[in-house]
Amino acid sequence: MTEEQLFRGIPKVDEILKHEAWRKLTAMYSEGMAKDILRDYLDEIRTSIKENRINSIPTLAEIIENTRKYVIETTSSRLKRVINGTGVIIHTNLGRSLLAKSAIEAIVNAASHFTNLEYDLQKGVRGERYNHCISILKRLTNAEDALVVNNNAGAVFLVLNTLAEGKEAVISRGELIEIGGSFRIPDVMKKSGAILKEVGTTNRTYKDDYEHAICEATGLIMKVHTSNYRIKGFVHETTSEELIALGKTYNLPTFYDAGSGLLFPLNGMGVRGEPCIAFELKKDWDIVSFSGDKLLGAPQAGIIVGKKSYINAMKKNPITRALRPDKFTLAALESTLILYLDEETARGEIPTLRMIHESQDVLKKRSQSIAKALRGLSTKLTVTHTSMFSEVGGGSLPDISIPSYGIAVLPHEIGLEIFEERLRHLDIPVIGRIEKGRLFIDMRTILKDDEPILISGIINAIQE
Numbered sequence: 001m002t003e004e005q006l007f008r009g010i011p012k013v014d015e016i017l018k019h020e021a022w023r024k025l026t027a028m029y030s031e032g033m034a035k036d037i038l039r040d041y042l043d044e045i046r047t048s049i050k051e052n053r054i055n056s057i058p059t060l061a062e063i064i065e066n067t068r069k070y071v072i073e074t075t076s077s078r079l080k081r082v083i084n085g086t087g088v089i090i091h092t093n094l095g096r097s098l099l100a101k102s103a104i105e106a107i108v109n110a111a112s113h114f115t116n117l118e119y120d121l122q123k124g125v126r127g128e129r130y131n132h133c134i135s136i137l138k139r140l141t142n143a144e145d146a147l148v149v150n151n152n153a154g155a156v157f158l159v160l161n162t163l164a165e166g167k168e169a170v171i172s173r174g175e176l177i178e179i180g181g182s183f184r185i186p187d188v189m190k191k192s193g194a195i196l197k198e199v200g201t202t203n204r205t206y207k208d209d210y211e212h213a214i215c216e217a218t219g220l221i222m223k224v225h226t227s228n229y230r231i232k233g234f235v236h237e238t239t240s241e242e243l244i245a246l247g248k249t250y251n252l253p254t255f256y257d258a259g260s261g262l263l264f265p266l267n268g269m270g271v272r273g274e275p276c277i278a279f280e281l282k283k284d285w286d287i288v289s290f291s292g293d294k295l296l297g298a299p300q301a302g303i304i305v306g307k308k309s310y311i312n313a314m315k316k317n318p319i320t321r322a323l324r325p326d327k328f329t330l331a332a333l334e335s336t337l338i339l340y341l342d343e344e345t346a347r348g349e350i351p352t353l354r355m356i357h358e359s360q361d362v363l364k365k366r367s368q369s370i371a372k373a374l375r376g377l378s379t380k381l382t383v384t385h386t387s388m389f390s391e392v393g394g395g396s397l398p399d400i401s402i403p404s405y406g407i408a409v410l411p412h413e414i415g416l417e418i419f420e421e422r423l424r425h426l427d428i429p430v431i432g433r434i435e436k437g438r439l440f441i442d443m444r445t446i447l448k449d450d451e452p453i454l455i456s457g458i459i460n461a462i463q464e
């Protein structure tokens with residue numbers, strides 16, 4: 001067909017609007033919006049003709065049907081619930097930590113009602129939005145004072161900007177890390193106005209290296225937990241105690257960016273090497289900062305704990321206002337912290353901790369029953385339960401794998417890549433990983449309540 005014939009084949013808008021299917025569509029959705037979307041679609045057809053990308057025009061019914069699909073796409077949320085079968089517990093791409101039930105209720109409460117966010121109910125005067133979280137943070141970490149900002153990147157920025165703007169912050173070369181998502185310690189330091197004073201080498205930094213670097217211009221001694229990588233072999237790290245002693249000798253503040261925030265050790269799980277906040281403060285760091293949504297299992301937040309005078313200086317920094325968390329974050333954080341008052345409750349109620357602690361036995365039983373259910377529902381797949389390894393993720397504990405259990409699925413009639421793609425396109429997508437010629441689903445990150453959705457999702461993707 002010639003270009004002209006194609007252009008003439010495009011149905012007139014008037015005709016489309018008179019069609020029965022169009023009336024059905026606009027009975028359910030706003031006509032103005034549907035018309036806008038229709039016009040965009042017709043424009044796209046015209047462009048495709050000009051660029052020689054099509055040589056036939058969709059029928060009138062097809063045009064309305066496609067418009068209907070675009071309308072549904074436009075009006076439905078793109079942020080979707082997914083089933084995490086990757087076994088990575090704090091999965092940055094899948095939203096990091098899930099919240100405990102009480103934290104979710106706190107968010108709903110803060111969203112549905114007025115609250116005393118910045119109102120002192122005792123005195124009947126204006127209050128501080130941070131106060132609700134602060135007393136419990138102090139109790140849990142034995143800190144003199146605390147402050148909460150949007151995330152730990154913001155916390156690091158605020159500490160550096162407040163304590164070391166225009167001054168040198170001394171840090172080991174081995175700790176100039178990138179966390180991912182373009183958060184690089186040297187870049188954040190630069191933006192904060194602190195001058196990076198790197199000392200030592202990638203693998204070995206001694207107390208003397210720090211001491212030689214300290215001069216008039218020094219404003220801060222800093223340590224960063226190298227969350228997402230470990231160096232092994234010929235290494236020497238200056239201890240926290242040595243750095244804190246240097247701070248005292250030279251009257252300089254000391255700051256530790258701990259990354260993940262553990263409030264009690266996860267010993268016995270093979271999970272080692274993550275700093276425990278109270279323990280670090282006890283060593284007498286002036287300031288420690290950590291994330292809310294990593295091992296703490298709370299909402300995204302940056303938590304700063306430490307000496308009152310420094311925290312006060314940060315509260316007065318005007319940039320704090322730009323980093324301040326919203327009421328949902330504060331409500332959920334406070335509720336999560338309350339669970340930490342009892343270790344057993346925290347381990348049982350906070351999904352991140354519960355997933356880390358879930359026993360391999362329990363996971364094996366769940367895997368067996370899911371494999372059995374799938375075999376009963378379809379003959380178009382081979383499914384077995386199998387041992388595998390989970391990861392904590394979120395840039396913590398890079399060298400630790402937790403023995404786990406899950407299922408391995410092999411579809412008979414479609415390729416593994418197609419199967420994996422179909423799982424991603426389900427109404428509730430299922431994300432697994434391809435390994436050894438099978439699709440692996442790790443039960444450690446599957447919520448018990450999501451098991452029926454996982455089963456029907458796999459069956460739909462197989463049968464489609």
Ligand SMILES: *Cc1c(COP(=O)(O)O)cnc(C)c1O
Pocket residue numbers: 151152153154156179183224225226227228257258259260290291292293301302394395
């Ligand atoms: C994760 C991490 C950050 C950034 O924390 P966010 O809460 O993701 O902003 C900063 N420092 C370290 C050491 C980290 O592990």
